[in-house]
Amino acid sequence: MATLLSVSSLATQFSTRSGVVKAVDGVSWNVEEGETVALVGESGCGKSASALSIMRLIAEPAGRIVAGSVMFKGRDLLALTEEEMRKVRGREIGMIFQEPMTSLNPVLTVGRQLTEGLEIHLGMTPTAARARALELLGMVGIPDAQRRLAQYPHQFSGGMRQRMMIAMALACEPPLILADEPTTALDVTIQAQILELMKSLSRKLGVAMLIITHNLGVVARYADRVNVMYAGKIIEQASARELYANPRHPYTEGLLRSVPRLDEPRRSKLAPIEGQPPDLTHLPQGCSFAPRCRWREARCLESAPELAAVAGEWHTSACWQAEHLGAVAAA
Amino acid sequence: MGAYLIKRFFLMFPTLLGVALVTFLLIRVIPGDVVELRYSGDRGSVSQEVIDKERARVGLDQPVWKQLATWLVGLAKLDFGTSMWTGAPIWEEIELRFALSLQVAVMATVIAVLLALPLGVLAALKQDTWVDYVIRIFSIAGLAVPSFWLGIVFILVLLVFFQWLPPMVYTPFWQNPWENMAQLIWPALAVGYRYSAVSTRMTRSAMLEVLREDYIRTAKAKGLWQSLVLRRHALKNAMLPVMTVVGVEFAFLIGGLVVTEQVFNLNGLGLLFVQAVAHRDYTLLQALVMLVAGIFIFMNFLLDVAFAWLDPRVRYA
Numbered sequence: 001m002a003t004l005l006s007v008s009s010l011a012t013q014f015s016t017r018s019g020v021v022k023a024v025d026g027v028s029w030n031v032e033e034g035e036t037v038a039l040v041g042e043s044g045c046g047k048s049a050s051a052l053s054i055m056r057l058i059a060e061p062a063g064r065i066v067a068g069s070v071m072f073k074g075r076d077l078l079a080l081t082e083e084e085m086r087k088v089r090g091r092e093i094g095m096i097f098q099e100p101m102t103s104l105n106p107v108l109t110v111g112r113q114l115t116e117g118l119e120i121h122l123g124m125t126p127t128a129a130r131a132r133a134l135e136l137l138g139m140v141g142i143p144d145a146q147r148r149l150a151q152y153p154h155q156f157s158g159g160m161r162q163r164m165m166i167a168m169a170l171a172c173e174p175p176l177i178l179a180d181e182p183t184t185a186l187d188v189t190i191q192a193q194i195l196e197l198m199k200s201l202s203r204k205l206g207v208a209m210l211i212i213t214h215n216l217g218v219v220a221r222y223a224d225r226v227n228v229m230y231a232g233k234i235i236e237q238a239s240a241r242e243l244y245a246n247p248r249h250p251y252t253e254g255l256l257r258s259v260p261r262l263d264e265p266r267r268s269k270l271a272p273i274e275g276q277p278p279d280l281t282h283l284p285q286g287c288s289f290a291p292r293c294r295w296r297e298a299r300c301l302e303s304a305p306e307l308a309a310v311a312g313e314w315h316t317s318a319c320w321q322a323e324h325l326g327a328v329a330a331a
Numbered sequence: 332m333g334a335y336l337i338k339r340f341f342l343m344f345p346t347l348l349g350v351a352l353v354t355f356l357l358i359r360v361i362p363g364d365v366v367e368l369r370y371s372g373d374r375g376s377v378s379q380e381v382i383d384k385e386r387a388r389v390g391l392d393q394p395v396w397k398q399l400a401t402w403l404v405g406l407a408k409l410d411f412g413t414s415m416w417t418g419a420p421i422w423e424e425i426e427l428r429f430a431l432s433l434q435v436a437v438m439a440t441v442i443a444v445l446l447a448l449p450l451g452v453l454a455a456l457k458q459d460t461w462v463d464y465v466i467r468i469f470s471i472a473g474l475a476v477p478s479f480w481l482g483i484v485f486i487l488v489l490l491v492f493f494q495w496l497p498p499m500v501y502t503p504f505w506q507n508p509w510e511n512m513a514q515l516i517w518p519a520l521a522v523g524y525r526y527s528a529v530s531t532r533m534t535r536s537a538m539l540e541v542l543r544e545d546y547i548r549t550a551k552a553k554g555l556w557q558s559l560v561l562r563r564h565a566l567k568n569a570m571l572p573v574m575t576v577v578g579v580e581f582a583f584l585i586g587g588l589v590v591t592e593q594v595f596n597l598n599g600l601g602l603l604f605v606q607a608v609a610h611r612d613y614t615l616l617q618a619l620v621m622l623v624a625g626i627f628i629f630m631n632f633l634l635d636v637a638f639a640w641l642d643p644r645v646r647y648a
Contacts, residue, residue: 090554152643
């Protein structure tokens with residue numbers, strides 16, 4: 001499979017009153033055609049900023065992409081003019097946002113919001129765009145599409161709005177969809193429905209997906225490969241299966257241990273990761289996870305390890321003790 | 332939407348009745364009445380008999396509840412009665428002045444909106460750049476400068492640099508549009524500038540707020556042109572608070588331009604208000620207050636209609 005999107009050394013910063021926040025601090029990862037890749041991490045680790053950087057929707061002038069490249073189908077998105085980039089948005093890369101409640105315009109009909117992309121990118125006539133919109137609503141499982149098109153977002157439930165967001169993102173059949181916490185704002189039962197829908201549609205249409213989430217359950221079930229982010233950096237990359245079986249970074253390991261499991265006694269306590277994520281304006285000199293790490297040693301506080309390959313399929317970890325961790329887990 | 336607007340429409344009437352009662356009673360709290368004032372110049376030389384007769388003529392000898400009842404019955408028939416001071420029918424007193432005040436208010440509103448929308452949107456888009464600063468200084472100046480002072484400056488400039496003065500006598504628009512505009516454009520500009528300042532600031536802050544909304548980001552992520560994001564997605568949402576400011580200001584202009592009218596020698600409602608109070612011309616004053624209150628209330632109704640039209644959440648609530 002060919003590489004569709006390749007992000008390398010991407011760095012995005014925000015200027016705030018308390019200093020420069022390095023939201024994304026030199027990350028590299030890629031998405032192959034048709035696959036689903038997850039970007040996992042706590043709130044504020046730079047997941048959303050990564051996605052917005054790819055779309056070049058970082059709020060300027062406070063936010064700025066300072067380095068790196070985003071190669072998409074052989075072009076560097078960061079080097080495009082604003083007009084060229086506009087043609088990529090929605091047409092080549094679709095985006096699904098976290099809050100379906102606030103991400104749809106309250107004063108425009110669902111039909112209007114669904115058809116405008118089609119009219120602009122594909123030059124469809126209003127009639128053709130409407131027919132396509134009906135088809136899209138059917139595809140994302142919104143019944144009674146004819147009537148629904150004339151309605152407004154507030155007449156839709158949360159789950160329906162997120163289906164609507166998916167339909168909008170899919171409208172022009174882009175080869176890649178960025179889904180930024182697509183289910184966080186939804187009820188648990190609805191979350192599963194939405195994820196199943198996204199998975200089946202991406203299979204059917206051959207769309208590659210980047211799912212941004214903090215939910216490891218989502219990752220396990222839907223992602224082919226996983227990138228774990230911490231404090232603006234990727235700290236571990238692996239195939240989903242490999243990551244669960246064989247985590248090679250203490251942070252990943254901590255995340256996995258803080259998820260409740262069905263195969264453990266019901267009374268067993270969860271083990272949260274101690275401490276708080278670091279202040280992104282004043283990152284420690286060494287490994288940013290070191291202050292919270294159970295395996296910390298002297299060298300961790302002095303210099304940060306780079307991502308390095310470890311045993312296993314497509315597996316890298318940014319930890320001095322990656323191999324050692326593997327041995328512990330195996331024992 | 333129908334039921335909502337019908338409800339809003341009929342709510343206007345109890346509000347108007349409330350205004351009528353309060354107005355009627357408060358006016359009578361001011362010491363003195365029209366007869367006393369008319370003869371105060373020759374105090375002592377007018378016999379009590381004449382005063383009583385005069386009071387009976389204008390209806391002030393009746394008990395207050397009866398005066399109120401008579402007035403309310405008249406109001407229901409849209410009959411404002413006659414002026415206590417001049418004896419002329421009230422509508423005759425008001426008609427031309429109302430036309431003049433209404434025209435100035437409409438012109439000032441047009442000027443204000445034409446200035447405020449582009450400037451406010453531009454300032455929001457160029458937030459914290461020199462463009463924004465220039466627009467903000469322009470609008471703060473508009474708030475700081477009284478309209479009547481600006482009016483005086485206009486007149487002086489026209490006189491000193493162009494040796495020309497706006498016409499002093501009011502000509503209705505339908506008689507001579509040119510003459511009419513030559514007189515009224517100046518007060519409309521003077522008032523419109525301050526009015527635009529309020530609206531510009533509102534447009535700017537409403538736009539800034541809307542531009543930060545998630546749905547604007549969604550619209551951009553769809554690859555819409557910047558201008559379409561603004562027109563279709565941002566402006567419609569930002570217009571809601573701006574309309575409120577514009578509507579309320581408009582209603583204020585109808586009766587509130589007392590000093591500016593003096594400067595331009597305009598015979599508008601503002602001046603009539605002051606005279607009515609000075610003369611204790613109860614019937615005229617009541618009619619004027621009802622007129623302005625009616626416009627306020629009707630303006631609010633129109634705003635409700637506009638809100639329902641622009642915002643589906645109101646429409647379907």
